[in-house]
Amino acid sequence: MSLELSSVKADLDAFCGAPLAARGTGFDTVWTVPAAQAHGALERLKSRHGFNMLADLTCVDLQGFGKETGAPSPAPAGARFKLVYRLSALDPATGLLNARLALDAWVDGDAGPVSAGDLFPCADWLEREVWDMFGVSFSDRPDITRILMYPEFVGHPLRKDYPIKKRQPLIGPPDGPPRERLTEADLRPRIVE
Amino acid sequence: MEQDLSAPGIMTSQLDAAIGWARKYSIFQYPFVTACCGMEFMSVACSHYDIDRFGAGFPRFSPRQADVLMVVGTISHKIAPVLRRIYDQMAAPKWVVAFGVCTCTGGFYDNYSTVQGIDTILPVDLYIPGCPPRPETVLEGLMLLQKKIQAQGRRA
C-alpha cells in the first residue's frame, strides 16, 4: 500500500472538525464520518487523495444487535442504520491498489446523506438498492426508485423487522403454497379425546 | 375436434397415436431460463448429453412458436407475471416443464421474493427436481414428458 493514510486522515479530521473514529489497519481501515459530511468527505478523498473508485456502498441495520449474545452494539444512541462506503485508490497504470478505505456513516432515522451520484456514477444504482432494501433515502438525486423489488412491493426487506417469508405476490395465491399441500401440522397425529 | 368423434374407433386411435408420436419427437421448447439450472440446461442442450436426439434440439424463442414451456430456474415474484403472460401467449397444445426444484416448490428459497412453485401460477405437466438436476435426470424427465405427449395428455 503506497498511500499514507495518516495524512489523509489528518485532512479529513480537519474537514470534519473532529477526529474521526478509526479502526483496522492497512487495506481494512475503517473511519467513521458523520453522515452530514459524508458527501464532502467522499469528494475530498476523490479529488485530493486519489480515491478514484467507489467499490461498494451498503447499509447495515443494527436494530437488535447483540440481543442474544450481549455483544455491545456499535451504534450510537438512536441510530439504526449504518452506511458503509468502500473506496479504492487504484493506480490505472500498474493496476495496484494505493489504498483501500471504508467509511462508516451513521444515519439519523432513515434519511441518509447527500447522494454521491455526482462523484461516482455507480452510486446511483447502489443508493437505489440501499433504499429498496433498507429504506434509507438519499438527497440531491433524481427520484429514488426500487431496483431489486417490484414497485408494488411494500416495505424494505432487509430490515430486521421484515419477516423473511412475508410474500406479496403480484399474481397467484395470496401467500405461501396452495392449501392442498401438506403442512407439518397435517403430518402430526391428532390426538382425539 | 376429439370430442366430435362419437366412439374411439380404430382409425381415430391410430390417428391419435400418430399425432402423439409426431408431437413427442418434435418438441419446440421455449427455455425460460433464469438461474443456475440454465447451466444444466445448456449442458443438456449441448453435444455431450444432446437433447437433439430426442427431437427437442431447436428452442423457439417466441412463445407463439413453441409448444413446451421449460421454466428453468427460480421464478421470483417480479418475473411471475411475465411468465404467466408467456404461457398465455402459447398456443395449444402446450406443456409446461418445471425444471429444477425452485420451479417445483420454490427450492430452498422460502423467502419474500420467490414463487413457491410455478404450479401456483401455471398448470405444470412435468416436474424435474434437482438443484440443479443432472442432465441425466433431465433426459429422464423429457422421456416421461414424451410418454405423456404420446398419450395426448395435456392440461388446458
Next chain:
Amino acid sequence: MKAHESRSYMLNMGPAHPAMHGVIRLLLMLEGEHVLDAEAEIGYLHRAFEKHAENDPWNNVVPWTDRLNYVSPLINNSGYCMAVEKLAGIAIPERAQYLRVISSEVSRITDHLTCVGANAMELGSFTAFLYLLQAREELYRCVDRLTGARVTTSYTRVGGVKGDMPADWPDMVRKAFEKVRSTVKDADGLLTKNRIFVDRTRGTGVLSKEKALAYGITGPMLRSAGVPYDVRRAQPYLVYDRLDFEVPVGETGDNYDRYLVRLAEIDQSMRIVEQCFAQIPAGPIQSPDQALPGSKMSDLGKRGMTADLLKAKADVDPTLEGGARCGRDSVMAPVPDATLPPKEETYGSIEGLMRHFEIIMWGRGITPPAGEAYQAVEGGNGELGFHVVSDGRDRAWRVRVRPPCFFNMAGLHELLKGALVADIIATFGSINMIAGELDR
C-alpha cells in the same frame, strides 16, 4: 419529397429474451438503428441471499453462495469462507489454501468458457458454443469428482474445504486441460480472425478507462480497457503471492478485447492450477490399517469396545467423502469450535460426538466474535467482495456481497449509447452478466 421528421421510440428488450443470459430488461430509446439511451431494469432474479444469510448458521450459507455467480461457484464459496475466517481469526491449512486456489481457477475457466461460448452463439457461431461447452463438460466432471456436484458445489467450509482431492484428481484435471487447450485453440481458430466476429466486436461497446473507474467496473471489463487491476495481484489472498501468472490486459476496451482477455485468462488459470499441483504440500498419508466401515464402528461403539476406534481408519460412504481423518486433517483447520471432527472421532469418542453436535446444532456452532470483515476475491467478473458482520451468534448479522456484475450493468448504458441495435447483443454478451450475482 418532403422532409421527414425523425422521432425516437422506446423498445423493450426482455425480461424474457433469448440473448439476455437470464432475466433482465433493457429499455432502449432508439432512433432508427441507433441507440440514444439505454436503461437496464434488474431484480428479476432477486432471491434474498443476504436475508437468508442472516437466518442460517455460518456454514449453512455456503450453498447459498454457490448460487450467486453460478458459473463459477467455487470462487464464491472461497470468498465467503475467507471473509468469515478473517472475522473469526481462523487460519486454514496450506493444503486447503492450495485446494481453494485450484478449485477457484477451475471455476474461473468454466466461467470464461461459458461466457465466450454464449457470446459466440449469439453472434451466430453455434459451433464455437458447442466446442467450448464440451470443454466445460470435462471440467464439470473434474469438479464433480472433487466436490460431489457439477454446478452447485458447496465445497468450502469455514476452516477449510469439505474434503481432500482424490489421489487421481490431478491427472484427471491435466487430461481435462488438454481437452480445454485444444478446444480453446479450435474456438480461437473459428473466432479470432473471423471476419464476421471481428466486424461485430471490434470497436463496439468501447469502455474507456475513466468511465470504467467511475462506475466501479472491475475484472475482464476493466482489464480490457487497459487497467491491469486484478485482486489476486493488488491484494493477494490465499497463496496467489507464490504463483507466477500474468494479468492479460487489453487496449481499447471493446468487445473484441474482452473476448481476447477472457481467452488469455483461461490459459493463465490453467497455468496457475499446474503450478499449484507442483507446489501443493503433501497430502494425507494413507495408513496401512484396514478401513473400518462406519456401521461396524458404531456397532463396536455400542458394545463398548471403543478403545481402538480412535486409531482405526473410517471407511465412509462416498457422500461423506472427506469426512474421515485421512481426507480431512490436511484440509481443515484444527479449530475445535468451528470445524467438524473427523469421523473416527465422531464415531469413536464421546467428545468427538459432542463436538460434532455442538457445531451442527442451531443456536450453537461457529460463533465468530462481534465485528466486521471484508474480503475481496477475484471473481469471474471482477472484484467479488464479502462484507460480513457478526454479533457473536451462530449466524451472521449481515452478509453483503459486492457483486461485480452490478457495477458492470450500472455502466452498460454508457457502452450502448451511440451503438447500433446489432451491437447490443455483442456488448451485452461480453459483459458476462450473471443474474444470480446481479440480483442476489
